[in-house]
Amino acid sequence: MTTAISTSEIIYPSSDGEPIAETYDHVYAIFATLQILKQYLQGRRATVLANQFLYYVQGFPKLRVAPDVMVIYDVEPGGRDNYKIWEEKQVPKVIFEFTSKGTQEEDKTTKNNLYEGLEVEEYWLFDPKGEWITQQLQGYRLRGDIYEPITDSCSQALQLRLAVEGKLIGFYRLDNGEKLLVNDELIAALKQETNKRIEAETQAEQERQRAAELEALLSRYREQFGDLP
Structure with a gap:
């Protein structure tokens, strides 16, 4: 059975x-x-x-x-x-x-x-x-x-x-x-994008520093010679 x-x-x-x-x-x-x-x-x-x-x-x-x-x-x-x-x-x-x-x-x-x-x-x-x-x-x-x-x-x-x-x-x-993208490519792309942002931020910071230095230079000039004509 x-x-x-x-x-x-x-x-x-x-x-x-x-x-x-x-x-x-x-x-x-x-x-x-x-x-x-x-x-x-x-x-x-x-x-x-x-x-x-x-x-x-x-x-x-x-x-x-x-x-x-x-x-x-x-x-x-x-x-x-x-x-x-x-x-x-x-x-x-x-x-x-x-x-x-x-x-x-x-x-x-x-x-x-x-x-x-x-x-x-x-x-x-x-x-x-x-x-x-x-x-x-x-x-x-x-x-x-x-x-x-x-x-x-x-x-x-x-x-x-x-x-x-x-x-x-x-x-x-x-x-x-x-x-x-596969994982390795994603990581590489992320690193590339991160590096681009760091470079952009670094460049912006350098430009801010140059602007500040120029402003300080102009300020010293005014103190010595008065306003620019």
């Missing part, structure tokens, strides 16, 4: 013990993308998750995938141990896979077909080492129920233009062209 298992008793693991990525380049690219997009979407009803299980069929915990980075709109912000589509009521809007020669077939076939079937609006493949994607970056967008290549490197879902910058993806706003 078999006993039916309640769906509430089914365990959906949050980890499989596998490494997050094959190489340092892939790990760095994943976390840089995660950080950039989290900051970009801050204050909006959205979340960005990296290397976490996406469960897409209730009651079947083996039917899962762990996208390198996924962006989901219209859900509560913040992290999750895993993501269950039937609980959140939203499919990821954009998924990034940081591909390599070793994951090539899975990324361009198995995952492509899965994300297409789940109706993920955009699917981006980035090859940090340029092992099999010549231009390193290739995106796909749903047209009807089929993925078509994105030819302009623009994510309509994110409203960002994507650019290959060495082993990272650069992100630029479509509305004003502004680049979204």
Whole structure:
């Protein structure tokens, strides 16, 4: 006699013990993308998750995938141990896979077909080492129920233009062209801005000192020779 298992008793693991990525380049690219997009979407009803299980069929915990980075709109912000589509009521809007020669077939076939079937609006493949994607970056967008290549490197879902910058993806706003900065770049930009302000304040102080010295000189002149003609 078999006993039916309640769906509430089914365990959906949050980890499989596998490494997050094959190489340092892939790990760095994943976390840089995660950080950039989290900051970009801050204050909006959205979340960005990296290397976490996406469960897409209730009651079947083996039917899962762990996208390198996924962006989901219209859900509560913040992290999750895993993501269950039937609980959140939203499919990821954009998924990034940081591909390599070793994951090539899975990324361009198995995952492509899965994300297409789940109706993920955009699917981006980035090859940090340029092992099999010549231009390193290739995106796909749903047209009807089929993925078509994105030819302009623009994510309509994110409203960002994507650019290959060495082993990272650069992100630029479509509305004003502004680049979204990674943490190191943010620090560098902050230092640059701080230095500019210090230089401006120093120059203003020097000008105040010169004006004060000139006023003191004129005052001494008046004391000796009277007012200027």
